[in-house]
Amino acid sequence: MSRTVEMEEAEEVLSRAMVATITGTRPQVSADDVAELLYSTFGFEEGDFTTHLHKPEDFLIIIGSRASKDRMNGDHYIRCSRFSLSLRPWCKLAHAGSGGFEYRVELELRGIPAHAWHLATAEHILGTGVWIERLHPQTRSRADLATFRLSGRAHDPADIRRAATLEIVEVTPGRTASSAPTVTTLMYPIAIALARSDVDRARAPSSHAARPDGAGDGRAAADGDVDAG
Template sequence: MAATNSAMEEELQRLSACAVVACLCRERDDVEPEAVKRMLCSKLGVLDNDIKVTRHRPEDFLIVFEHQHHRNAALELQRPQVGNIVIHILPWRILPYSNLIQLRHHVRICLERIPAHAWNESIVKRAIARACDIDYVEARSKRRDDTRALCLWAWTYDPSDIPKVSWLTLTGSSATVHEGVAPPRGRSGLTFKVLVHLDTVEPPPDEYDNSTPRKIDWHYSVVDGERAPRERHDPQSDARRDRRRDDDDDDGRGRRSDKRNGWGARMFRSLSRALDKSREQECSESRHSRRYDASSSTGGWRRQAAAAFPPRAS
C-alpha cells in the first residue's frame, strides 16, 4: 500500500485532461503505434511532437496529446480507421483500472526489533505497507523515549490482514573495492525479523455513530497469538519436587539413610524412577505438541504468523 504524492496527483490531472485509450475493433497484433499516430496527425492536424502513442493494456493503445483540445477532438472522431481496421477511442480514466477500498479501521501498531539507526517513517512503511496506510508515528517513538518498540497509528481495511511478522532487509549503499580486485557481484545486506504487535483497534462507527476501541494483549519478544515462555518464578513440576524430596533424604555425604538402603528398597526405587522418567518424557512430548499447536494458531484477530525463516527472493 502506498500513498500518492504531489507528482502523481499532477500526472493524474494531466492524463485525465489530455489522454485517451484506443481499442481495435478486430483482434490484430500487427497494427503499430506509429500507424495510429500518423492517422491521428492527419485527421486532427496535430504536430508530430504533440502526440505520443504507445501499446497499452487492457486497451490496445494509450494516446497522450500535448494539448487538451486535441484530446477532445479525438473523442469526437466518427469510426476512425487504421488501414481497414476501425478503432474505438475512449477517454482515459483511472477507475476502470482499480477497485475502491475503504480503510476505516484505525489501529495502533508497535514494531519490535527494528534497529535503532533505522527508526524512520520510510522503514516503517516497508514493514507494514502491505496492509496499512500510516497515519502518524507517535511522538515518543520519534524522540526515542522508549526504544523497545516503535509505535504508530495507521488505517487498514481489515486488521486481520496485518502480518504478525515482517522481514526487513537493509542493504548496503556502497562496497569497498581494493586495487586489482574485481568488484563484488550483487549486493549484501542484513535481514531483521520485525514483530508486528497489534495493540489497539478502533473500529468504524456503528449505525448510532459509536465506536468502542479494543485493546489487545501482547508481549515483548513473543509473536502475537503465541504462548509466552514460562517465567522463572513459575512453580516447578511435581516430578522435579519429588526428586528434590528424595535428595533431602540424603545424609549430606552422598549416601541415603540406612532405613532406605535395603536391597528390596533400592530395587523398588530404581523401578519407580525408570517409570517416572518414562512418564515425564511422555508429558514433555505432549507439552511440546501442544505448544506447537498453540504457536501455529491464528491468535484471534489475525491470520497465521509468517514462516520462521525469511522468504527467498523470487
C-alpha cells in the same frame, strides 16, 4: 499503497491522454499506424503526441499540450481503409473497483534500528496488510527510539503478522577500481504488537461488528492480540 507525488504528476500528464481501442475485426495495428490516422484526422504534427501500447485498451495517446487535447476532447470514432479506432479520455476510474478498510489499528514495532527509523521502513515491514495513517508524536520526533508507534487501517487485524525480519542491504566498494563491490545484509528481528483495534462501522459488514470474540471493541490488547473481553 499510498498516493505518491509520482502518481499525482502522472495523473496531471494523463489528464491530456486518450485511450484507443481497435474495433471491428481488430486487425493487427501498430503505434505508428495509429499515429498516422491521428495526423490525418485531427491535423496533428509530429511531436504533438506520443502513442503507447496499453491494456486493457490497445493504445494510450498522450497529448503534448492542453490546446492540442482540446482539439480532440470527448469520445471519437475514427477510421481509415484498414482499421477503425474508438477513442475516449483516459480515466483512472475506468477499470478500478471501490473498497475500503474495515479496521482502525494502532501498532507498536520494536527492533527497528535508529538509522532505519523512517516511515518507509515501517511500510516495508508491514507490507500491504496495513496502510499507515500517522506516526505517534514521540516516534515522529524520535524522542522514543525504543518503540515505533503508528496508527493505520487494515482489512483484518488477524492478518497482521506479529514478527518480521528487517534485512538491510550493505554495499561495500571493491578494494580496487576494477573490483566488484561486496553485497551483504544486516538482519534485525522485529516484533509487532497490535495495541488497539477498532471496527470502522461505516465500512465493516455487520458480521464484523458483532464478532463473538470481541474484536474491534476498541480496547487495548495487553499481549498484542485483540482483547477477547
